[in-house]
Amino acid sequence: MTPKIDADSVLVDAKLLEQFVVTVFTILGLTEANARDAAAVLVKSDIYGIESHGVPRLAGYVRRLKSGDVQANPEVEVVRELPSTALVDGANGLGMIVGQRAMEVAIHKANDTGAGFVSVRNSSHFGIAGFYARMALEHDMIGFCMTNVGSGGSTPPTGGRTGFFGTNPIAVAAPTNTPPAFVMDFATTVVASGKLQIAQRRNQEVPLGWIINGNGVPSTNPAERHGGGYILPLGGLKETSGHKGYGLLLLVDILSGVLSGAAVGATASKLTMDGAEAERARSDGAGDNTGHFFGALRVDGFRPVEEFKAEMDEMFRVIRSSEKLPGWERIYVHGETEWEAERDRLANGIPLDLPTYQSLEGVSADLNIPLNVKM
Amino acid sequence: MTPKIDADSVLVDAKLLEQFVVTVFTILGLTEANARDAAAVLVKSDIYGIESHGVPRLAGYVRRLKSGDVQANPEVEVVRELPSTALVDGANGLGMIVGQRAMEVAIHKANDTGAGFVSVRNSSHFGIAGFYARMALEHDMIGFCMTNVGSGGSTPPTGGRTGFFGTNPIAVAAPTNTPPAFVMDFATTVVASGKLQIAQRRNQEVPLGWIINGNGVPSTNPAERHGGGYILPLGGLKETSGHKGYGLLLLVDILSGVLSGAAVGATASKLTMDGAEAERARSDGAGDNTGHFFGALRVDGFRPVEEFKAEMDEMFRVIRSSEKLPGWERIYVHGETEWEAERDRLANGIPLDLPTYQSLEGVSADLNIPLNVKM
Numbered sequence: 001m002t003p004k005i006d007a008d009s010v011l012v013d014a015k016l017l018e019q020f021v022v023t024v025f026t027i028l029g030l031t032e033a034n035a036r037d038a039a040a041v042l043v044k045s046d047i048y049g050i051e052s053h054g055v056p057r058l059a060g061y062v063r064r065l066k067s068g069d070v071q072a073n074p075e076v077e078v079v080r081e082l083p084s085t086a087l088v089d090g091a092n093g094l095g096m097i098v099g100q101r102a103m104e105v106a107i108h109k110a111n112d113t114g115a116g117f118v119s120v121r122n123s124s125h126f127g128i129a130g131f132y133a134r135m136a137l138e139h140d141m142i143g144f145c146m147t148n149v150g151s152g153g154s155t156p157p158t159g160g161r162t163g164f165f166g167t168n169p170i171a172v173a174a175p176t177n178t179p180p181a182f183v184m185d186f187a188t189t190v191v192a193s194g195k196l197q198i199a200q201r202r203n204q205e206v207p208l209g210w211i212i213n214g215n216g217v218p219s220t221n222p223a224e225r226h227g228g229g230y231i232l233p234l235g236g237l238k239e240t241s242g243h244k245g246y247g248l249l250l251l252v253d254i255l256s257g258v259l260s261g262a263a264v265g266a267t268a269s270k271l272t273m274d275g276a277e278a279e280r281a282r283s284d285g286a287g288d289n290t291g292h293f294f295g296a297l298r299v300d301g302f303r304p305v306e307e308f309k310a311e312m313d314e315m316f317r318v319i320r321s322s323e324k325l326p327g328w329e330r331i332y333v334h335g336e337t338e339w340e341a342e343r344d345r346l347a348n349g350i351p352l353d354l355p356t357y358q359s360l361e362g363v364s365a366d367l368n369i370p371l372n373v374k375m
Numbered sequence: 376m377t378p379k380i381d382a383d384s385v386l387v388d389a390k391l392l393e394q395f396v397v398t399v400f401t402i403l404g405l406t407e408a409n410a411r412d413a414a415a416v417l418v419k420s421d422i423y424g425i426e427s428h429g430v431p432r433l434a435g436y437v438r439r440l441k442s443g444d445v446q447a448n449p450e451v452e453v454v455r456e457l458p459s460t461a462l463v464d465g466a467n468g469l470g471m472i473v474g475q476r477a478m479e480v481a482i483h484k485a486n487d488t489g490a491g492f493v494s495v496r497n498s499s500h501f502g503i504a505g506f507y508a509r510m511a512l513e514h515d516m517i518g519f520c521m522t523n524v525g526s527g528g529s530t531p532p533t534g535g536r537t538g539f540f541g542t543n544p545i546a547v548a549a550p551t552n553t554p555p556a557f558v559m560d561f562a563t564t565v566v567a568s569g570k571l572q573i574a575q576r577r578n579q580e581v582p583l584g585w586i587i588n589g590n591g592v593p594s595t596n597p598a599e600r601h602g603g604g605y606i607l608p609l610g611g612l613k614e615t616s617g618h619k620g621y622g623l624l625l626l627v628d629i630l631s632g633v634l635s636g637a638a639v640g641a642t643a644s645k646l647t648m649d650g651a652e653a654e655r656a657r658s659d660g661a662g663d664n665t666g667h668f669f670g671a672l673r674v675d676g677f678r679p680v681e682e683f684k685a686e687m688d689e690m691f692r693v694i695r696s697s698e699k700l701p702g703w704e705r706i707y708v709h710g711e712t713e714w715e716a717e718r719d720r721l722a723n724g725i726p727l728d729l730p731t732y733q734s735l736e737g738v739s740a741d742l743n744i745p746l747n748v749k750m
Binding site: 080082086087115116119158159161162172188243245246250251255259299303307312318322326328330331 | 559633
């Protein structure tokens, strides 16, 4: 399942790549600890083979840090709480910093009471949701993470043609005895917008059911997503239960956005302020106001950890032993592809496509630091 | 969106129907309070227009109560707990009783700490998941409910052809100022098996993408689900992200089944005991061992309730004002169809299809009680 290395790929070393990203973030004003935390999220994405969310986005984070749209070292604050819940204000910080601080609060509360849930406002794009859900694993907890970031306006409600939702990912991680752990992490649209960008960059068609064009008709041309077209919710059109994906999109906006007071959907500013007010808030540095939602549940709040893990292993063994459909050689469990990519890429390097490598060269030139990352 | 009354429907009164079900359950040994609780879940389903889960299933519950497969008045017990979590043993009770007791535990814990999460083992089919999620609303909480019941073995993992999962529904309810509240409640397969049963009973084709036949090929004939065919996970085949639905199916089995020690998937007995052992356990009255998962989060653990509700209203106003796709006159929010059906059916009666009405006549004759439920 690891993407193949094509002629236009550059093979880079994970450790060197991470050091480059740490250096970039440090130059942009992040403390050493924050730079390491932020770099870990980005590079893990590339290590896991999630091409849409790793260093291909570094240039974007750099731009936003330089412009002051996002804060390098936010004072992330718990502004309201109960023993098992908290509202966290991200102080308009870099999402990868805010996300880790907020998930730590959820884990701390779960440690005390069995469950910890945290809704976050005033944050920004935080990379892969799965990173934060995974943080629960070493504590023998089940981790949850959602965010309403991601191309706000990419998806309309079922039956509609006004983009409202972002790609609103949901991630859940649960421990096993035998690696890999269960880690599901996906956009609640049919696909993440990053995957459409990749298909468009490579001039590839996409499967029918991913997008509708400006006339509301399903299309296989990723470019038709623009000009009035949209990504569909998971499930596609109504007849194949796209309203269920629409429900999941709403769920993410409710828990990450409405519950925290973050922006909601593409029309966020309409919800709480008029256009002029929204404009003023932006120029005051209010930024994205992206929302996140984090959760942790102690496994031993329900059942002894060892029993739970043994039964997870056994369930996955049975699932993997399913008879296969024609053309299938293996049954995967969520987290397995990433785990195999990790072992492969840590040993053999990460293949970056040429546009991504060139974007790193751009960052290198811009900040006047060397790019020594090749294997 | 309310199903139309066709020539073969019988119009019944909601109150009379509920009284009939209470009488049935009382005769079968339930206490008055338990009979009322159980009847409420069933009849609410018919009131909401969810035809697959209401009194059409009454005869099945009657059969299982009479045979002793499920207990009428279970001693539902918290067997392990932390301030915000609990493991509940359902004592092999009727699911509607176990479900309400367990959700009450989740709400109680959320009241104390902000969050309450309960995993349940040794239960049985509990009707609509949305009923339990809705219980949180009057406490200004967000409610969650899942169950791994429902035709275990109806769905294989992505790429597989061995049925493993039930239809594994997820329900979430969140309060608003202006009714209806947000209530999403759906199978994490493309459709609930009840909907396929209805289509098959009525000789109707189903949309492409709902099922694969015994050769692993998508089919529009609901009968082909049998004989080696299966319902697909939400999202359909892999190319339209069926692996996401597969992830949600797993999530429900992890939280309802593995976390509680309930049966998991169709092959549950393989997981924890060999065939002979499973057989012995069943004859000892161990029954279904269905698992459920319940959760409640206090809205004011994150944000003042009035702010939250006002913003929910405003979000839904914006969503409903979306431009419509051709052929669409309205945009619905989850819970709206059920709310409109409720107002209509409480005033004008519930249309039961003829096979359902005849099944009630069968129960009436079997238990020797009158069926006076017509409008």
